[in-house]
Amino acid sequence: MTEQNELTAEMPWIDRADANVDAFIFNYSKPVSFDLSEKLRFWSKNGYVVFRNVVPLDLIDQFIAEVDHLRENFHDYAIPIEVRGKQTWSKAVSREVIEGIGVKFNHLHTYSLHAAHLSLTREVTEFLQAVFGSPAAPMQSLTFWMGSQQSTHIDYPFVNMQRRLAYMAASWIPLEDVHADAGPLAYYPGAHRPEVTGFFDWGGGDIISREKTRLRNGREFAAYLDDRLLQAHVEREIFLPKKGDVLIWHCNMPHTGTTVRDDRRTRKSYVTHFTGLDDYPARWIPQDGKGSTGVIRRHSGVIMDFPWNKAEGKLPSWRDHFARKTEGGGDSGSAS
Ligand SMILES: O=C(O)CCC(=O)C(=O)O
Numbered sequence: 001m002t003e004q005n006e007l008t009a010e011m012p013w014i015d016r017a018d019a020n021v022d023a024f025i026f027n028y029s030k031p032v033s034f035d036l037s038e039k040l041r042f043w044s045k046n047g048y049v050v051f052r053n054v055v056p057l058d059l060i061d062q063f064i065a066e067v068d069h070l071r072e073n074f075h076d077y078a079i080p081i082e083v084r085g086k087q088t089w090s091k092a093v094s095r096e097v098i099e100g101i102g103v104k105f106n107h108l109h110t111y112s113l114h115a116a117h118l119s120l121t122r123e124v125t126e127f128l129q130a131v132f133g134s135p136a137a138p139m140q141s142l143t144f145w146m147g148s149q150q151s152t153h154i155d156y157p158f159v160n161m162q163r164r165l166a167y168m169a170a171s172w173i174p175l176e177d178v179h180a181d182a183g184p185l186a187y188y189p190g191a192h193r194p195e196v197t198g199f200f201d202w203g204g205g206d207i208i209s210r211e212k213t214r215l216r217n218g219r220e221f222a223a224y225l226d227d228r229l230l231q232a233h234v235e236r237e238i239f240l241p242k243k244g245d246v247l248i249w250h251c252n253m254p255h256t257g258t259t260v261r262d263d264r265r266t267r268k269s270y271v272t273h274f275t276g277l278d279d280y281p282a283r284w285i286p287q288d289g290k291g292s293t294g295v296i297r298r299h300s301g302v303i304m305d306f307p308w309n310k311a312e313g314k315l316p317s318w319r320d321h322f323a324r325k326t327e328g329g330g331d332s333g334s335a336s
Helices: 004-008 021-027 036-046 057-072 095-099 113-119 122-132 218-231 316-327
Strands: 048-051 080-083 086-089 103-106 136-144 169-174 185-187 246-250 255-257 269-276 295-298 301-304
Touching: 021 036, 036 048, 036 122, 048 122, 057 113, 057 316, 113 136, 113 269, 113 295, 113 301, 113 316, 122 136, 122 169, 122 246, 122 269, 122 301, 185 246
Parallel strands: 136 301
Antiparallel strands: 048 246, 080 086, 080 103, 103 136, 136 269, 169 246, 169 269, 185 255, 295 301
């Protein structure tokens, strides 16, 4: 069981009551390509930051082309997908499901080199390294074609493999300009503070949603959060980004996929859930010293392929990249 104090006892420095951004900046020596002081202050106050026009558009187009290929040939790949909250595999579903609402491709950062590079967007890895105190290390990713319409939630009850629970954050990258009728994401500025959200009890005082032991469900969680947000008078902000922008949110930031008012409109987007390398789940670290089918380092972040993934299941960009590395006599397990 995980109690409230496990979230609050070991928080990243910026979340602690004594956080001193000036002192941090004075002592910080890693390269940063933006005004880190301004972003850290904004993060501390609001629980999110946005970088505009930083994600290379050609990288997004390459990723979209690869997801198009996957959507066309989904039966050829055993890629994990989630359909309206249920985990399954691309091999196991029909075309109607793949093209419908409420579908997420999971973990494409370990199947597609383009996805991996999106996860390791420079501004994101630089910012998160400053927050976590160790290199940004993706643990999960989600790829959406349509608006998710997910009810209000916070990530850490579901994303809790990291060693210290509070060392988690997410990036959200639009793969196209987001239209107001396409079910944009919304979040609640300033609500990342535990005083605002409190702690939802999933059963017996546990703040984690565990499939086997939880006594409450996502609908109850959403109702709880909506009520807390109403009581605290926190208004939601609807995120209408342009392709090229990226949002990062705090592990305790409530967020929701708003209603899709026009289901002819796609809302292509790509989410990565991160921790810091110091908090990366130990059992996921490849034991052979090289990585099972690949390690990708870029812009100070690192992606380790899951030890259980199989090389045959990879999408073309990942396969080609690591094949080239092997042919070139380089390190087949590591790439930048
Ligand atoms: O993109 C969305 O609509 C929701 C994404 C989300 O809730 C998440 O990644 O935790």
